[in-house]
Amino acid sequence: MKNAENLSGNTGQFIPLIRHGVNHVKSVSVGSQLRDIRQDVTWSKIARRYFGKSASWIYNKLNGIDGNGNEGEFTQSEKIQLREALYDFSERVRNAADSIK
DSSP: OOGGGGOOOOOOOOOEETTTTTEEEEEEOOHHHTTTTTTTHHHHHIIIISSSSOHHHHHHTTTOTTTTTSSSSHHHHHHHHHHHHHHHHHHHHHHHHHHHH
C-alpha cells in the first residue's frame, strides 16, 4: 500500500495511513484537493453563479473555516454541488476552446 507522501492526484476524501502498525485515516480538505487550479479560477464567480453565495463564503470554505472563524469544511451536499459546478465550468471552457478556429 502507498503511503500519503507517495500519493499524488488523489481525488478521494480520505487517505489511509499506516504508521507503527496502526491504521489511521487522514481527511484531505477540498481546498487542498483543488490546489492545482486554485489560482486559476475566479472563485467569487463560482460562489455567485453556482451557490448564490458571496466570495468570502467560498474562500472560507476552501480554507476550512466557517463564517465565525471556526473550522468549517464543505458539507457533503456542497461538495457534490461544487463538483457539478466544476464539471459545468470545465465543459464551458472546453466548448470555448473548441470554438476557436
